[in-house]
Amino acid sequence: MEYTFSDRTNNLKPSAIREIFKYAADPTVVSLSAGNPSPDAFPAKELEEISARLFKENPIALLQYSVTEGYAPLRAHLKKYMSEKYSVGTELDDILITTGAQQIMDFATKSLVNEGDVIITEAPSFIGSLNSFRAYNAKLVGVPVESDGMNMELLEEALKNNDRVRFIYTIPNFQNPSGVTMSMEKREKLYELAKKYNVLILEDNPYGDLRYSGEFLPAIKSLDTDGRVIYAGSFSKVISPGMRVAYTIAPQPIIQKMTVCKQGSDVHTNIWSQMVCYEFLTKYDFEAHLDRLRSIYREKAKFCMDLLDKYCAPEITYDKIDGGLFIWCRVPKGANMPEFVKKAIENKVCVVPGNAFLTDEKDETDGFRINFSTPTDEQLEKGVRILGELAKTYK
Ligand SMILES: Cc1ncc(COP(=O)(O)O)c(C=O)c1O
Known part of the structure; x- marks a missing residue:
């Protein structure tokens, strides 16, 4: 055959x-x-304790089908936590729990990008995301990364020279693979350019909490006054990648579209993992x-x-x-x-x-x-x- x-x-x-x-x-x-x-x-010990307790108290909740948007207490907690701690998310945004951040790249592209549309990315950038973008036949335009993030002149050129740009994909903190962190000045400039050329930003931040020296820098999403930034957070690097729990905070219409994508993809993120994650975040000392x-x-x-x-x-x-x-x-x-x-x-x-x-x-x-x-x-x-x-x- x-x-x-x-x-x-x-x-x-x-x-x-x-x-x-x-x-x-x-x-x-x-x-x-x-x-x-x-x-x-x-x-591992804490996750074992939580799992054992949840299985004892309410096994059916862990084993039954659940809702596509994600475990409601986890969504509510993350909304509050991200807003209070990082100024990420407004009343015009919503939150969707996903099966890893990888799924956010997939759904953002599926929702927003037609064949031949352009996605601007850092060069180099995370191969998993590039492959998600490629799967929808997006045209990828790379903008070189300097020691303080994307070269903004070349980013503007890419925005000027491509009229079908759907979003700019960036990993502003400890970028995979370059390790580079985007300066505050460039975060502001990136947002300003996205506004000027009327494109969205996909901000992927799995490493933000793993800063071990230097000054904390605010997320680009915290600058978002006009619903332009899709924020991707993940527990893969700070709790467990095998748990496959991540979340996106984005304007409500985009979350609604991604939720429909999720219904046709995996229905919902593993509810057992979501509940264990929620308990760990709220009943233990996550900080x-x-x-x-x-x-x-x-x-x-x-x-x-x-x-x-x-x-x-x-x-x-x-x-x-x-x-x-x-x-x-x-x-x-x-x-x-x-x-x-x-x-x-x-x-x-x-x-x-x-x-x-x-x-x-x-x-x-x-x-x-x-x-x-x-x-x-x-x-x-x-x-x-x-x-x-x-x-x-x-x-
Ligand atoms: C920049 C970046 N984004 C997303 C991911 C995917 O993470 P997840 O395990 O949440 O799907 C990774 C994993 O290495 C990554 O480095």
Whole structure:
């Protein structure tokens, strides 16, 4: 039998990261390619306690079908929490609980983007979102990321030169993969440009609570006075990615449309996970939990940057980070990045080649992404040492 697939999916390629995971699964290979929370970061005992109690008290509520919009107490709590703590959300917004933030990218595109419409993204950007956008045959236009966020002149050019832009996709805090945080000035400018060219903004913020140094910066959504920003929050990096609980706060008509998309997709987010998440947020000290995560990642990030200084300088350069789980590195001058990454794999260390995060993978970059949250300290030291030894061969 010969199979014919839709144009929509013919556009999709297996993610380069998934391909790399094949090597990463080899126990002799050190993987710096994942993006998983540290095994030490999960509140496993608390989640076990909550699950046991909920099963004892009201098992049917956990096991029965539920409503598409999400568990009402969780929605109410998040609305209040996000508004009071971060000024995110107004009375013109609503909230939808989703199955991971990945689903928000899918539904935002499904709701708003016709084939050939343009989505402007940071370059590089998160591959999972790029693939969601590609699945709807959107045209992706990448705007280079600088040390303080997107280049605003090039963003304006992209807005001027493309008349079918539907939204600008941004990860303003500790961007995946670059680790970059957008400055306040650029957040304001981005909002102003979106207003000037009458486009929406999709603000993806899974790492915002993982700031371990520097000053907190307000969300772009907190500047939203005219219903232009779709905010995506997730508990994947701060509680558990396996739980698959995330939420979007956006103008009511957009939430209504996304809710219809969800009805036809997975009906509702796992109610068991939502209830466990709600209990953890409200009956335990969530702020103390976040503090604990920040201290784990502060230490791990410093350890990794010290290793890069020790083993890889000056050949491999990188940008210092203030939060999140990733460090963007650059191959030695004159080295070919894909070849460097291939050699690293041959030497038993996996990193993600930077072009995997570009709107066109054929574009060139000298960057690659490493993750420090998943490997143990021993693995991290071994992996960075191997990268350093490889880098020295380019002297
Ligand atoms: C920037 C960004 N957005 C969204 C996601 C998806 O997260 P979730 O597990 O909530 O679907 C990730 C996961 O790595 C991410 O890095």
